Amino acid sequence: MDFAFTEEQQFFKKIITDTVDRMVVPKAREIDEKDEFPWELWKEFTRLGYLGLRYPEEIGGMNADPVTAMIFYEQIARGSVGFAQSVIMNILMGTYFVYRFGSEEIKKRCLYPAMKGEKITTMCFTEDQSGSDLAATRTTAVKDGSEWIINGTKMWITNGPHADVATVLATTDPSLGARGLNFFLVEKGTPGFSPGQVLDKLGCRGTVTGELVFDNVRIPEENLLGAELNKGVDYLAEILDEVRVMTAAMAMGIAQAAYDEGLEYARKRIAFGKTIGNYQLIRAKFADMATEMEASRLLIYSAAWKIKEKLPSRLEAAMAKMFATETCLKVVDEVTRIWGANAFANEYNPQRHFRDARFLLYGGGTHEILKDFMGRMLIGKA
Amino acid sequence: MDILVLIKQVPDPEALVEIGSEGKDLNIEPKFAINLFDEYAIEEALKIREAHGGKVKAITLGSAKAIEALRTAIAMGADEAMLIEDEGFAAGDGYNTALVLSRALEKEMFDIVLCGRQAIDADRGEVPQMIAQFLGLPHVGVVVKLDIADGKTVAESAFEGAKEVIEVALPAVFTAQKGLNEPRVPLITGVMKAMKVQIPKLTVEDLGLTRDMAGPGGSKTKILQYLPPKKRPAVQFIEGEPAHAAAEAVRILTEVERVI
Numbered sequence: 001m002d003f004a005f006t007e008e009q010q011f012f013k014k015i016i017t018d019t020v021d022r023m024v025v026p027k028a029r030e031i032d033e034k035d036e037f038p039w040e041l042w043k044e045f046t047r048l049g050y051l052g053l054r055y056p057e058e059i060g061g062m063n064a065d066p067v068t069a070m071i072f073y074e075q076i077a078r079g080s081v082g083f084a085q086s087v088i089m090n091i092l093m094g095t096y097f098v099y100r101f102g103s104e105e106i107k108k109r110c111l112y113p114a115m116k117g118e119k120i121t122t123m124c125f126t127e128d129q130s131g132s133d134l135a136a137t138r139t140t141a142v143k144d145g146s147e148w149i150i151n152g153t154k155m156w157i158t159n160g161p162h163a164d165v166a167t168v169l170a171t172t173d174p175s176l177g178a179r180g181l182n183f184f185l186v187e188k189g190t191p192g193f194s195p196g197q198v199l200d201k202l203g204c205r206g207t208v209t210g211e212l213v214f215d216n217v218r219i220p221e222e223n224l225l226g227a228e229l230n231k232g233v234d235y236l237a238e239i240l241d242e243v244r245v246m247t248a249a250m251a252m253g254i255a256q257a258a259y260d261e262g263l264e265y266a267r268k269r270i271a272f273g274k275t276i277g278n279y280q281l282i283r284a285k286f287a288d289m290a291t292e293m294e295a296s297r298l299l300i301y302s303a304a305w306k307i308k309e310k311l312p313s314r315l316e317a318a319m320a321k322m323f324a325t326e327t328c329l330k331v332v333d334e335v336t337r338i339w340g341a342n343a344f345a346n347e348y349n350p351q352r353h354f355r356d357a358r359f360l361l362y363g364g365g366t367h368e369i370l371k372d373f374m375g376r377m378l379i380g381k382a
Numbered sequence: 383m384d385i386l387v388l389i390k391q392v393p394d395p396e397a398l399v400e401i402g403s404e405g406k407d408l409n410i411e412p413k414f415a416i417n418l419f420d421e422y423a424i425e426e427a428l429k430i431r432e433a434h435g436g437k438v439k440a441i442t443l444g445s446a447k448a449i450e451a452l453r454t455a456i457a458m459g460a461d462e463a464m465l466i467e468d469e470g471f472a473a474g475d476g477y478n479t480a481l482v483l484s485r486a487l488e489k490e491m492f493d494i495v496l497c498g499r500q501a502i503d504a505d506r507g508e509v510p511q512m513i514a515q516f517l518g519l520p521h522v523g524v525v526v527k528l529d530i531a532d533g534k535t536v537a538e539s540a541f542e543g544a545k546e547v548i549e550v551a552l553p554a555v556f557t558a559q560k561g562l563n564e565p566r567v568p569l570i571t572g573v574m575k576a577m578k579v580q581i582p583k584l585t586v587e588d589l590g591l592t593r594d595m596a597g598p599g600g601s602k603t604k605i606l607q608y609l610p611p612k613k614r615p616a617v618q619f620i621e622g623e624p625a626h627a628a629a630e631a632v633r634i635l636t637e638v639e640r641v642i
Contacts, residue, residue, distance in 0.1 A: 007449075008577040008578070010450070011450055011453045011454075011576065011577055012573065012577060014450055014454070015454065015457055015568055015573050015576075018415075018454075019567050019568070022567060023567060047569075048567060048568070048569050048570055049569050049570030049571060050570055052570070053570075057574070062570050062573075062574055
C-alpha cells in the first residue's frame with residue numbers, strides 16, 4: 001500500500017496552500033462580517049484558472065484527479081468556507097451536468113465562461129419540503145412542443161441570487177417519484193426565472209444563499225441535461241460520492257484553520273507562569289484532535305483514490321463525509337475551549353470556525369440520513 | 383536577456399526551530415518555503431524577460447526536497463530550472479556555497495544573475511557577493527529598482543532610508559530587496575507545467591569539483607555552537623502619575639537598559 005501523495009500532488013498542495021494564505025486568508029474575516037459575495041476576490045482568484053480544476057486540458061482545465069481536487073477543496077475551505085463554497089460550486093456541482101450533457105453551443109455559452117469565473121453557476125436541489133428526500137421534489141418540467149416549462153421554487157441555493165447558470169432538478173412525472181427526476185439548464189435572463197429571499201446564515205457567510213423562483217420558465221428542448229429522460233438520479237449518482245468526499249475535505253479545511261489557531265494560542269498564552277501548551281489537559285486536546293483529523297484524512301483520500309480508480313466508493317464516501325464533519329465539529333469546539341473566553345469575542349477567528357463548521361452538517365446528506373443509508377448497505381434489506 | 387535566478391529553500395517562517403543537544407545542531411520542523419527575498423528575484427527576472435525577451439532559469443543548491451522551490455519558480459513563469467544536489471554539498475558554508483554555485487554559473491550563458499538579498503534562515507547575506515567575486519562580475523546589492531533601457535542598466539540600492547543610484551555593465555549580479563516588486567501568484571497553467579517538468583540535477587563531479595572541495599571540507603568557517611536568544615523579560619509596570627512614569631521610563635532606557 002502507498003499512502004503518500006505523489007511528488008506532483010505534494011507540490012500542488014504547497015502552491016495552493018501558499019495561494020490561499022496569500023489571497024484568501026487575509027480576507028476571510030471581512031467576507032464573514034460583510035456576508036456579501038466577494039466580487040473583488042472572485043475576480044482575482046478565478047483569474048488563476050482553478051475553476052477548471054476537474055475538466056480536461058483541451059478545454060482549458062487542469063484535468064485534476066479526485067485526490068488532487070480534494071487537496072484543493074481542503075485548502076480553499078481552510079482559507080474561507082464562505083468563499084470556498086462559491087468557488088467549489090463552479091468547479092463541481094454547478095458545471096458538472098453542463099459539461100457532461102450540454103451541447104457545444106451550451107458549453108460555449110455557459111461552461112467555458114464558468115471555468116474562467118466570468119459566469120457564476122449553481123445547482124438547485126433543495127425545496128422547502130425536500131432536501132435529502134429528493135423524491136419529494138415539487139418543481140415540475142412539462143414538455144410543450146419543442147420547449148420545457150419549469151415551475152417551482154428552490155431554497156438554500158448556493159450562489160443563487162447571482163447565478164448566471166442554474167442546473168435545476170425537476171420532475172417530469174411526479175407519479176414516478178425519484179425516477180421522474182431530471183436536470184434542466186436555466187440561464188439568467190430567461191423570463192420567469194428570478195431570485196427570491198436571500199438567507200441570513202449562522203456561518204459560511206459570504207457565499208450568498210437564497211431562493212430561486214421559476215414561474216412558467218420556458219427553455220429549449222436541448223436544455224434537458226441528460227442523454228435519456230428520467231435518468232436524473234442515475235446521473236446524479238455519478239458525482240454523489242465526489243460531492244460527499246468534497247464536503248469532508250472542506251470539513252478538514254475548517255478543522256485545520258481552527259486547529260492552527262489553537263496551536264498558536266497554546267504556544268503563547270501564559271497561565272500560572274507557563275504557556276498553556278505545557279498542561280496535560282491542553283496537550284490531550286491536541287492529541288485527540290490530531291488523531292481524529294489524521295483518521296478523517298485517511299478516509300477522505302482513500303475514498304478519493306477509490307473514485308479515481310473507479311472502485312466502489314459509496315459507503316466510504318458517506319463514511320468520510322460523516323466522520324470528517326463530526327471531527328470538524330469537535331475540533332472547532334475544542335479550540336474555543338483552548339482559547340477560553342477570547343473564543344467568544346467576535347474579533348478573533350475561533351468563533352467563525354465554530355459557526356462555519358455547522359454548515360457542513362447538511363450538504364451531501366445529513367448524518368441521520370447517511371447513517372440510515374450506511375446501515376442499509378451494511379445489513380442489507382432485512 | 384538571459385537571467386539566472388539563484389534561489390534557496392528555507393524553513394518556513396512559521397516552522398518550529400529548537401536547538402539540539404549541547405547546541406551542536408538545530409531541530410527544524412520540516413516545513414519549507416522559498417526564501418522570501420528570492421521570490422522578489424524571480425519576479426524581477428520575469429518582468430525583465432517580459433520587457434526584453436530571453437529566458438529565465440532558476441538554480442538551487444540543496445536536497446531533493448528543494449525541487450519544490452524550483453517547481454514554484456517554474457509555476458511563477460521561469461523557463462527552466464536546475465538542482466545542484468549532492469550529499470557532498472551538505473553543511474557547506476557561504477564561501478563553499480558561492481564556490482559551487484559559481485562553478486555551475488560558469489557553464490551557463492547569462493546577462494543577469496538575480497538573488498535574494500539574504501536567506502531568511504542563516505541571515506548572512508554573503509553568497510551573491512562572493513559569486514560575483516568568483517566570476518569577476520560587478521555586484522549591486524539590496525536593489526529596490528532595476529531599469530534596463532537603451533543599453534544602460536541602472537539599479538537603485540537602498541541603505542538605511544537613503545538610496546544609491548548605480549549604473550552597471552552587464553553581466554552583473556543583483557540582490558533583491560523587499561519593495562522591488564510584488565511577486566505574482568502562479569496561474570494554474572504554470573502550476574501544471576511545474577508539476578510535469580523534469581528538473582535536471584548536477585553533482586560534485588559534474589561541476590569539476592572534488593569531494594574535499596565541497597561541503598565542510600571546502601568551507602572556511604565552522605559553526606561551533608548555537609545559543610538561544612535571550613528570553614524576553616517580563617513586562618515591567620511603572621506606577622505613578624504620567625509625568626513621573628515617563629521620567630522613570632527614560633531613566634530605565636538610558637541608565638539601566640542603555641538602549642538609548
